[in-house]
Amino acid sequence: MRIGLLTGGGDAPGLNAVIRTVVLSAASRGWEVVGIKHGFAGLLGKCDVAPLTRQSVSGIAHLGGTILRTTNRGNPLRYPVQHADGSVTENDRTDELIANAHQFGIDALIAIGGDGTLKIALELVRRGMKIVGVPKTIDNDVSCTITTFGFDTAVNTAIEAIDKLHTTAESHDRVIVMEVMGRHAGFIALHAGVAATADVILIPELPYDIEKVCEKIVSIVVAAEGAYGRDERTPPSGVSPSRREIRAGNVAEQLVQEIHERTAKECRSLVLGHLQRGGMPTGYDRLLATRFGAAAVRAVEQEAWGQMVALQSPHLVNVPITEVLREEKRVSLTHDIVEAARAIGISLGD
Numbered sequence: 001m002r003i004g005l006l007t008g009g010g011d012a013p014g015l016n017a018v019i020r021t022v023v024l025s026a027a028s029r030g031w032e033v034v035g036i037k038h039g040f041a042g043l044l045g046k047c048d049v050a051p052l053t054r055q056s057v058s059g060i061a062h063l064g065g066t067i068l069r070t071t072n073r074g075n076p077l078r079y080p081v082q083h084a085d086g087s088v089t090e091n092d093r094t095d096e097l098i099a100n101a102h103q104f105g106i107d108a109l110i111a112i113g114g115d116g117t118l119k120i121a122l123e124l125v126r127r128g129m130k131i132v133g134v135p136k137t138i139d140n141d142v143s144c145t146i147t148t149f150g151f152d153t154a155v156n157t158a159i160e161a162i163d164k165l166h167t168t169a170e171s172h173d174r175v176i177v178m179e180v181m182g183r184h185a186g187f188i189a190l191h192a193g194v195a196a197t198a199d200v201i202l203i204p205e206l207p208y209d210i211e212k213v214c215e216k217i218v219s220i221v222v223a224a225e226g227a228y229g230r231d232e233r234t235p236p237s238g239v240s241p242s243r244r245e246i247r248a249g250n251v252a253e254q255l256v257q258e259i260h261e262r263t264a265k266e267c268r269s270l271v272l273g274h275l276q277r278g279g280m281p282t283g284y285d286r287l288l289a290t291r292f293g294a295a296a297v298r299a300v301e302q303e304a305w306g307q308m309v310a311l312q313s314p315h316l317v318n319v320p321i322t323e324v325l326r327e328e329k330r331v332s333l334t335h336d337i338v339e340a341a342r343a344i345g346i347s348l349g350d
């Protein structure tokens with residue numbers, strides 16, 4: 001058995017721990033693993049594929065990023081081609097990808113990624129490839145798994161930042177709005193905001209009322225990058241609010257202006273940005289990544305093609321990717337964390 005292994009989409013702390021575990025678990029079965037660089041794009045054109053051995057994955061479990069590199073561009077189903085006149089068209093390059101996988105003697109693929117990567121994987125399975133998925137996102141927005149590695153690390157990074165902002169904001173009687181990642185889902189904002197006792201938490205799942213935000217503000221507002229106001233321009237018909245174009249970095253700035261105009265309070269903003277994606281994975285994420293890696297190799301052994309490994313505590317299970325993609329995972333407004341936030345006086349801007 002020769003397994004091809006790739007990481008797709010944005011990186012997340014814990015990817016290297018999955019890679020290491022896949023290689024070691026495969027080696028213990030006498031199987032080989034080849035690493036495919038830059039996601040599915042590594043199987044296109046000249047290809048970027050190299051063997052992964054016990055030696056090449058030694059000492060990487062605690063490192064952030066991915067030794068395989070990654071990209072959130074270059075979907076082989078709709079590969080962008082730039083023309084001389086500047087126009088861009090899209091090509092389906094899956095036949096080429098499948099032929100290259102055969103060329104490298106790849107029997108099965110393990111694809112580590114979020115919804116985008118899983119969608120590509122599912123289409124390739126429909127076209128005959130043998131693929132197992134491993135969920136990855138710091139946003140925690142992949143369905144059918146309680147959590148994904150990288151999320152805990154991102155939440156801890158955000159908590160540390162909020163703790164620091166509390167002291168300076170309070171010393172100056174300022175309002176500080178901190179924007180965290182989460183284009184469509186507010187898990188990072190909610191978990192970090194509750195744990196670090198923000199005054200206001202704004203998430204895309206619950207459009208905010210700026211008047212309510214201003215009523216509550218003491219010092220710290222945590223806003224997901226996809227948060228938006230109730231009276232913001234309604235999205236074009238047929239497009240759900242969570243799908244509208246996200247203005248990363250604009251949310252914090254916009255809120256600062258709105259809050260200042262209404263309250264005259266001195267305000268500052270901080271966009272935590274890619275700090276949330278970097279650095280060492282927490283112990284929780286390293287362990288989860290290791291469990292996912294081992295489960296993915298077991299899934300290959302079980303020939304669970306088109307399935308994704310998932311945490312459904314206390315067990316790791318395989319779930320069909322079709323099931324995973326059926327529904328987008330979002331913060332449930334009836335979840336006990338939302339109730340806890342309200343119970344301790346945190347405003348959700350509604």
Ligand code: F6P
Nearest residue numbers: 010072137138139181182183248
């Ligand atoms: O999907 C994960 C995520 O972290 C989002 O929260 C964020 O909007 C996005 O990636 C940013 O990705 P990049 O800057 O790498 O395109």
